[in-house]
Amino acid sequence: MTHLFHRAPLSPPLLATGGEGCFLIGADGKRYLDGSGGAAVSCLGHSDDTVKAAVHAQIDALPFAHTGFFTSAPAEALAEKLIAQAPEGFGRVYLTSGGSESVEAALKLARQWAIDSGQPDRRRIIARDQSYHGNTLGALATGGNAARRAPFAPLLPETWHIPPCYAYRGQDNGESEAEYGRRAADTLEAQILALGPETVLAFVAETVVGATLGSVPAAQGYFRRIREICDQYGILLILDEVMCGSGRCGTFFAFEAEGITPDIVTIAKGLGAGYQPIGAVLCTEALYQTIVNASGAFQHGHTYIGHPVAAAAANAVMGRLIDDDVLGRVIPAGEALQAALTDRLGQHPHIGDIRGRGLFRSVELVADRDTKTPFDPARKLHAKVKTAAMEEGLVCYPMGGTADGKAGDHVLLAPPYIISEDEIGMLADRLSAAIDRALDA
Numbered sequence: 278m279t280h281l282f283h284r285a286p287l288s289p290p291l292l293a294t295g296g297e298g299c300f301l302i303g304a305d306g307k308r309y310l311d312g313s314g315g316a317a318v319s320c321l322g323h324s325d326d327t328v329k330a331a332v333h334a335q336i337d338a339l340p341f342a343h344t345g346f347f348t349s350a351p352a353e354a355l356a357e358k359l360i361a362q363a364p365e366g367f368g369r370v371y372l373t374s375g376g377s378e379s380v381e382a383a384l385k386l387a388r389q390w391a392i393d394s395g396q397p398d399r400r401r402i403i404a405r406d407q408s409y410h411g412n413t414l415g416a417l418a419t420g421g422n423a424a425r426r427a428p429f430a431p432l433l434p435e436t437w438h439i440p441p442c443y444a445y446r447g448q449d450n451g452e453s454e455a456e457y458g459r460r461a462a463d464t465l466e467a468q469i470l471a472l473g474p475e476t477v478l479a480f481v482a483e484t485v486v487g488a489t490l491g492s493v494p495a496a497q498g499y500f501r502r503i504r505e506i507c508d509q510y511g512i513l514l515i516l517d518e519v520m521c522g523s524g525r526c527g528t529f530f531a532f533e534a535e536g537i538t539p540d541i542v543t544i545a546k547g548l549g550a551g552y553q554p555i556g557a558v559l560c561t562e563a564l565y566q567t568i569v570n571a572s573g574a575f576q577h578g579h580t581y582i583g584h585p586v587a588a589a590a591a592n593a594v595m596g597r598l599i600d601d602d603v604l605g606r607v608i609p610a611g612e613a614l615q616a617a618l619t620d621r622l623g624q625h626p627h628i629g630d631i632r633g634r635g636l637f638r639s640v641e642l643v644a645d646r647d648t649k650t651p652f653d654p655a656r657k658l659h660a661k662v663k664t665a666a667m668e669e670g671l672v673c674y675p676m677g678g679t680a681d682g683k684a685g686d687h688v689l690l691a692p693p694y695i696i697s698e699d700e701i702g703m704l705a706d707r708l709s710a711a712i713d714r715a716l717d718a
Contacts, residue, residue: 291303291304291667292304295323296311296322296323296324297322297323297324298322298323298324298693298695299311299322299323299692299693299695299696299697299700300323301323301672307670308670309667309670309671309672310670310671310672310692310700310703310704310707311323311672311692311693312666312671312672312673312690312691312692312704312707312708313672313673313674313689313690313691313692314547314551314691314692314693315551315672316488316520316546316674316691317487317520317521317525317546317547317637317674317689317691318546318547318549318550318551319550319551319693320523320524320525320546320547320550320594320598320603320693320694321550321552321594321597321598321603321693321694321695322693322695323551325550325552325593325597327593327596327597328550328552328590328593328594328597329552330593331589331590331592331593332552332553332586332589332590332593334589335351335585335586335589335590336586338585339585340585340586341584341585341586342585343580344578344582344583345578348583349583349585349588350585351585351586351588351589351591351592352372352583352584352585352588354588354592355370355372355557355588355591355592355595356369356370356372358592358595358599359557359559359595360559362529362530362595362599363530363542363559364530364533364538366538366561366562366563367538367559367560367561367562368560368561368562368565369559369560369561369562369565370557370558370559371386371557371558371559371560371575371582372555372556372557372582372583372584372587372588373545373555373556373557373558373579373582374554374555374556374579374581374582374584374587375545375554375555375556376411376519376520376543376545376546376556377410377411377412377413377416378411378413378545378556378579378582379411379519379543379544379545379556379557379558380410380411380413380415380416380419380481380517380519380543381411381413381415381416382543382558382577383481383515383517383541383543383558384402384415384416384419384479384481384515385415385575385576385577386541386558386560386564386568386575386577387478387479387513387515387540387541388400388478389568389572389575389576389577390513390564390567390568391478392571392572393567393568393570393571393572394567394571396475396511398475398476399475399476399477399478399512400476400478401435401436401437401472401476401477401478402418402419402436402437402478402479402480402481403436403437403438403439403465403468403469403472403477403479403480403481404419404420404421404436404437404438404439404480404481404482405421405438405439405440405441405442405482405486406421406423406438406439406440406441406682407421407422407441407443407486407489407490407679407682408420408421408422408438408441408482408483408486408489408490408517409421409422409425409483409487409488409489410481410483410517410519411519412425414429414432414433414434415434417429417433418433418434418435418436419436419481420489421438421441421489421682422489422678422682423678423682423683424677424678424682424683437468437472439464439465439467439468440461440464441461441486441490441493442457442458442461442462442493442495442496442499443486443490443493444457444493444496445493445629445630445632445641445649446649446680447461448496454496454497455496455497455498457496458495458496458497458498458499458502459498459499459502461495461496461499462498462499462500462502462503462506463502463506465480465503465506466506466509466510469506469510469512474510474511474512477510477512478512478513479512479513479514479515479540479541480503480506480507480512480513480514480515481515481516481517482503482515482516482517483516483517483518483520483521484500484516484517484518484521484522484526484530484531484532484535485521485526485531485633485634485637486521487519487520487521487637487689488520488674488676488689489676489678489679490679490687491632491633491639491640491641491676491679491687491688491689492521492632492633492634492637492638492639492689492690492691493632493633493639494526494534494632494633494634495535499535500532500535500536500537501535501536501537503537504537504538507540513540513541513564514537514539514540514541515539515540515541515542515543516531516532516539516541516542516543517542517543518530518531518532518542518543518544519543519544519545519546519556520546520637520691521634521637522542522544522546522547522548523544523545523546523547523548523594523598524547524598524603524604524607524635524694525546525547525607525635525636525637525691526607526634526635526636526637527604527607527608527611527634527635527636528604529598529599529604530542530544531634534634540560540561540564541558541559541560541561541564542558542559543556543557543558543559544556544557544559545557547594548591548594548595549587549590549591549594550590550594552590552593552594553584553586553587553589553590553591554581554587555584555587555588555590555591598694603694603695604694606694606695607635607636607694608635610636610694610696610701611633611634611635611636611637611638613698613701614636614638614690614692614696614701614704614705615631615633615638617701617702617704617705618631618638618640618690618705618708619631620705621705621706621708621709622640622705622708622709622712625709625712626646627642627643627644627646627712627716628640628641628642628643628646628712629641629642629643629646629649633690636690636691636692636694636696637689637690637691638689638690638691639687639688639689639690640687640688640690640708640712641679641685641686641687642658642659642662642686642687642688642712649680651679651680651684651685651686652684652685652686653684654677654678654683654684654685657677658677658686658715658716659675659676659677659686659687659688660675660677661714661715661718662675662686662688662711662712662715663675664715665710665711665712665714665715665718666688666707666708666711668711668714669707669708669710669711669714670707671704671707671708671711673688673689673690673708673711674688674689674690674691675687675688675689676688676689688708688712690704690708692704
């Protein structure tokens with residue numbers, strides 16, 4: 278009997294009692310390889326002494342101070358560290374308690390910028406189908422995850438969506454990657470013109486699409502064209518890196534690989550590595566100054582933003598990633614993971630695509646490799662893979678609706694950056710076994 282309201286009350290989760298490196302430990306003593314970092318959160322594993330010590334020290338010094346009255350040394354230091362990693366032009370950091378909060382704050386920041394810059398007609402948000410930006414109402418409305426939106430549709434503010442940049446299913450035969458990237462990006466311009474450029478506030482996109490599509494990087498040149506379109510029509514570019522940022526794709530910000538700079542970027546998950554709940558919104562100094570010189574304050578806030586203990590944890594995480602160069606492990610470990618997945622699953626009759634960047638990888642399951650036909654969604658293959666993986670001692674992140682919001686299955690992998698070569702092999706072996714078990718079920 279439990280009084281806790283679990284996510285899925287009919288299938289309550291296992292009780293975790295400990296963590297060691299890349300493993301979580303159940304109440305029965307069984308060890309589970311954390312192949313997805315929870316939800317791409319635990320980038321340093323579950324027993325990092327440096328981060329734990331920082332949390333303990335900050336609790337002893339100052340557990341909480343409300344940002345309506347005080348700032349704190351950890352929050353100030355974290356902002357400095359984040360801006361040091363950001364490109365030229367970025368100047369300010371707004372701390373939050375997680376990803377959905379970060380996206381909500383970014384949307385409201387964009388709207389206040391429009392008002393304070395004398396453009397009050399700019400109110401419309403454009404995002405992409407098959408995206409996910411969080412579960413609060415504004416973030417959920419911005420996302421294009423049909424299944425998650427459906428129950429709450431009457432409550433969601435109006436938003437507009439364009440097709441994703443999803444080469445596996447979107448690129449035509451005979452079309453180059455660059456040509457497809459240009460074609461996919463140009464759907465943004467078409468939507469802007471249809472709505473009226475003077476009414477569009479921002480375009481929001483995951484730099485590398487996370488759980489809804491399964492670690493899908495953009496096609497060559499896509500984001501450079503998106504940046505051009507936003508600049509042409511005076512629209513803010515907001516990149517959501519809650520899942521793909523904080524080093525997950527091999528650079529601290531995933532957009533570094535795209536050769537562009539957004540106006541606003543959101544991060545969370547790996548920023549606190551699971552040791553504390555924290556997120557952040559970074560914006561350009563120019564955007565910040567527009568607000569300061571007009572209304573003078575951002576009309577937004579939550580009780581726990583800038584929490585000293587959470588900021589202390591994130592400072593320690595960044596120290597491990599940057600100063601100790603744990604981030605330097607991500608690209609070679611990601612290549613090793615891709616190679617291991619290709620070795621075990623590359624010729625599998627029901628694996629259509631193995632993709633991703635850094636330690637952000639996914640496999641897409643299909644009924645037919647040649648036609649890319651997905652499995653019948655009634656089969657709920659992704660759920661069966663999750664169950665089978667847990668039985669194999671692997672935590673992974675399967676999702677349904679990959680192909681079109683209803684049909685399609687993929688498994689997302691986002692292991693800790695500290696994962697070893699042997700553990701990569703174990704992950705690939707256990708996933709392969711789980712997929713075969715699920716297909717036979």
